[in-house]
Amino acid sequence: MIDTAFDLVIRHARIATASDTFSADIGITGGRIVQLGTNLGAGKKKIDAAGRTVTPGGVDAHCHLDQPMAPPVRMADDFNTGTRAAACGGTTTVISFAAQEKGQSLRAAVDDYHRRADGRAHIDYSFHLIVSDPTAQVLTEELPALIAEGYTSFKIYMTYDDLKLDDGQILDVLDVARQHGAMAMIHAENADCIEWLTRRLEAGGRTAPRFHAHARPMLVEREATHRAIALAELVDVPILIVHVSGREAIEQIRWARSHGLQVFAETCPQYLFLTAEDLGIDDSYQGARCICSPPPRDKANQEIIWNGLNDGLFTLFSSDHAPFNYDGSEGKKPGGSEVEFRHIPNGLAGIETRMALLYSEGVLGGRITLQKFVELTATNPAKAYGLHPRKGTIAIGSDADLVIWDERDLVLRNTQLHHAVDHTPYEGMALKAWPGLTLSRGEVVWDGQEFHGRAGSGQFLSRGAPSLMPRQPGGRA
Numbered sequence: 001m002i003d004t005a006f007d008l009v010i011r012h013a014r015i016a017t018a019s020d021t022f023s024a025d026i027g028i029t030g031g032r033i034v035q036l037g038t039n040l041g042a043g044k045k046k047i048d049a050a051g052r053t054v055t056p057g058g059v060d061a062h063c064h065l066d067q068p069m070a071p072p073v074r075m076a077d078d079f080n081t082g083t084r085a086a087a088c089g090g091t092t093t094v095i096s097f098a099a100q101e102k103g104q105s106l107r108a109a110v111d112d113y114h115r116r117a118d119g120r121a122h123i124d125y126s127f128h129l130i131v132s133d134p135t136a137q138v139l140t141e142e143l144p145a146l147i148a149e150g151y152t153s154f155k156i157y158m159t160y161d162d163l164k165l166d167d168g169q170i171l172d173v174l175d176v177a178r179q180h181g182a183m184a185m186i187h188a189e190n191a192d193c194i195e196w197l198t199r200r201l202e203a204g205g206r207t208a209p210r211f212h213a214h215a216r217p218m219l220v221e222r223e224a225t226h227r228a229i230a231l232a233e234l235v236d237v238p239i240l241i242v243h244v245s246g247r248e249a250i251e252q253i254r255w256a257r258s259h260g261l262q263v264f265a266e267t268c269p270q271y272l273f274l275t276a277e278d279l280g281i282d283d284s285y286q287g288a289r290c291i292c293s294p295p296p297r298d299k300a301n302q303e304i305i306w307n308g309l310n311d312g313l314f315t316l317f318s319s320d321h322a323p324f325n326y327d328g329s330e331g332k333k334p335g336g337s338e339v340e341f342r343h344i345p346n347g348l349a350g351i352e353t354r355m356a357l358l359y360s361e362g363v364l365g366g367r368i369t370l371q372k373f374v375e376l377t378a379t380n381p382a383k384a385y386g387l388h389p390r391k392g393t394i395a396i397g398s399d400a401d402l403v404i405w406d407e408r409d410l411v412l413r414n415t416q417l418h419h420a421v422d423h424t425p426y427e428g429m430a431l432k433a434w435p436g437l438t439l440s441r442g443e444v445v446w447d448g449q450e451f452h453g454r455a456g457s458g459q460f461l462s463r464g465a466p467s468l469m470p471r472q473p474g475g476r477a
Contacts, residue, residue, distance in 0.1 A: 057092025057401030062318035121458030150462025322347020406436030
């Protein structure tokens with residue numbers, strides 16, 4: 001036996017990475033993994049995994065926390081409650097969005113977001129940028145400088161009046177991504193089609209929550225995805241299409257890849273576990289809970305999303321956590337009133353349930369392998385956004401961000417969750433697993449029963465260049 005005094009030893013672990021599964025002990029010192037092997041020496045502390053599966057802590061690379069909203073609307077989760085919920089659900093790194101307002105500098109948005117996060121996060125975090133006003137100063141000065149400082153990803157919207165860019169602006173921003181090695185994320189929906197359909201629905205008095213899905217059929221996602229791919233091809237730059245919901249957008253992405261284009265794709269739990277019927281089958285307002293964009297589709301479409309997860313079409317599985325309370329005046333009922341679907345805040349709570357849903361229904365349900373689960377929830381997000389190998393894997397030198405899984409039957413209830421949202425869209429779902437222990441840099445933040453995190457212990461992460469698919473000299477990979 002090697003005589004080494006670790007800070008912590010996790011014994012008898014069934015370790016899963018994106019490529020392997022093996023049994024070993026994990027030696028941790030200074031918050032990092034320093035040794036993997038059998039019969040490791042003693043540590044100051046010991047955890048017996050007892051043969052349970054141990055995966056890297058999740059990297060939720062698409063979540064919205066305390067993002068500024070137009071009054072009276074306000075997000076339910078800030079960096080305190082949001083990262084608390086993430087940790088209890090097995091996620092140990094979150095990347096949220098510093099959103100530029102039109103007329104505001106991008107640097108001011110970043111500074112504001114640091115103020116919102118400082119001293120509140122329980123786990124490590126980083127920021128994507130949202131570029132909504134690509135002025136000459138933003139394009140030539142602010143954005144290149146921020147990329148150099150480690151904000152190496154940004155999001156572009158093709159919809160929402162206060163965020164969307166036109167095609168020329170998108171080309172300008174993609175060109176900055178190409179020149180400076182950043183990852184461009186695109187929300188692909190055709191804003192003009194949505195507005196035209198919305199006006200027609202409103203003229204007919206069809207304004208209940210369920211008509212949100214009617215205003216955003218798959219073709220508006222298909223057209224925008226096709227256009228985003230074409231713009232990226234023109235600039236010759238990789239892009240990542242976020243929260244892909246349906247078959248028609250998937251067909252566009254498959255076509256692009258078959259032509260050698262670097263187009264990555266992300267999907268989310270709502271497209272596996274919800275359908276358009278969750279927005280309502282009548283004019284009840286209850287469906288407001290499940291309004292998000294793009295909206296959930298039908299049951300047949302869920303199978304297409306599962307197939308895309310299994311065969312590599314999807315690179316990432318993120319929560320797109322955008323938390324709004326149903327009751328009260330700051331969330332799904334702005335000002336305390338039931339409003340037309342156009343005015344209902346878009347977004348679902350999912351930061352705590354993302355990992356368990358995919359582990360239960362994907363791994364234990366026989367739909368994806370354990371390695372694919374790790375790839376989608378941890379390794380690929382870390383690679384896509386310049387955090388690998390510090391995050392997203394179990395390897396010597398990596399941060400000791402780990403999840404020990406309890407495989408047991410449970411029924412999901414919002415009362416069990418640790419976010420500040422008054423509902424979960426997955427209420428009553430039967431699950432087969434939940435994190436039994438979550439460690440963030442070697443410290444237990446969730447023991448399966450109680451939360452042990454400390455506000456302010458999470459560190460801001462400056463990130464490197466994306467490493468999913470290095471570009472080859474001369475252009476396309």
